[in-house]
Amino acid sequence: MSTRTRASQLITFFFRSIFWSINILLAFYTLLAYWLLYTLSIEHWLAGMLMISIPVVWLINLAVLLVWAFTRPWRVWLSAIVVLIGVILFGKRTFSWHSPEPATTASVKLFNYNVQSFYVDNQFDRSKLIPQVVNAVDYVVNYDAPIKCLQELTTVQSIPAYDIKQRMLKAGYKYSVILNPTELDKESGNPAMAIYSKYPIIHSDRESFGPHNGILWANIKIGNDTIRVINVHLHSMGIRVGKVLKQQEIAGVKHETHGVLSALRTGFIERQWQVRHVERHIQESEFPVLVAGDFNDTPYSVVYERMRRTLPSSFEDKGHGFGFTYNRLPGYIRIDNQFHDPRLPVLNLETINTVRYSDHYPLAGTYALPGK
Helix, strand or coil, rough: CCCCHHHHHHEEEEEHHHHHHHHHHHHHHHHHHHHHHCCCCCHHHHHHHHHCCCHHHHHHHHHHHHHHHCCCCCHHHHHHHHHHHHHHHHHHCEECCHHHCCCCCCCCEEEECCCCHHCCCCCCCHHHHCHHHHHHHHHHCCCCCEEEEEEEEEEECCCCCCHHHHHHCCCCCCEECCCCCHHCCEEEEEEEEEEEEECCCCEEEECCCCCCCCEEEEEEEECCCCEEEEEEECCCCCCCCHHHHHHCEEEEEEEHHHHHHHHHHHHHHHHHHHHHHHHHHHCCCCCCCEEEEEEECCCCCHHHHHHHHHHHHHHHHCCCCCCCCCCCCCCCCCCCCECCCCCCCEEEEEECCCCCCCECCEEEEEEEECCC
């Protein structure tokens, strides 16, 4: 054997050994993330970072698996087992495919949408009729659902097409709960969150986490039944991947990346105490509960795991596909959800991803009423 051939073999062996070592570390990292999410034994924000990375490490494990398949097939087993464990533990929350059950007179539809201020968040937009804004408001007002949960809501009294208060009243939504109710009567108001209902609201309340975030709940009378609907908007994720990608210099990339990581850290901390308030409103209800909203966290987070331990996920029970709800980069995430009381079986949960008026997609869930 020539010296050159031997040197080549040694180099190949060295890099394969390094790659195998990385593979083992990746497997341990992935299993640690699984353990943290499955047990929720640690809810520190650093643990949260590991948990939400699960889809990314799945992709990395699959890439490693493909590399070994073409070089050392017997080493495929490690990444294959790690991914398989993840699919068994968390596949249901990742991908769902169910046939919708038909709605009946004994069911109710709940519509949930973060409307991103209808794009009227600057003075120019608030003073002119803009087709895109009109279309967005029209869609929300006219969508056929008797109960609607909205986040990031704005209104403009001087332009009838933007006047949410009057338009919802004319559409038959006589009952409502608003996070900032006095804003509805301002020239340009920021109600922020709302529950609108065609059915009577017999009792309601609100809890604010700030100008735009909070919890609304309403006990709604539907025929002989009463249910509680909770509208949730938790602290923002702070993911602004687009700003990072637009940077043309390393310094700008570092600055924006640091901002994203800092916002993620703050978001993890804020949402972990906020979700406990949601749990309290669920547990205190004497009526069956539906929860809908923008949770600003993925299915691999403390927030989602705590919610699904409190109420079943409508997506997992009757969703379709991946159910991605974020209409911006990175795009492939689901941060809007509905959860249902077992006494209100979900018949269908639709992610309406053809509607692009906002940076979120709307959700529509249909539920059977109690005792029907």
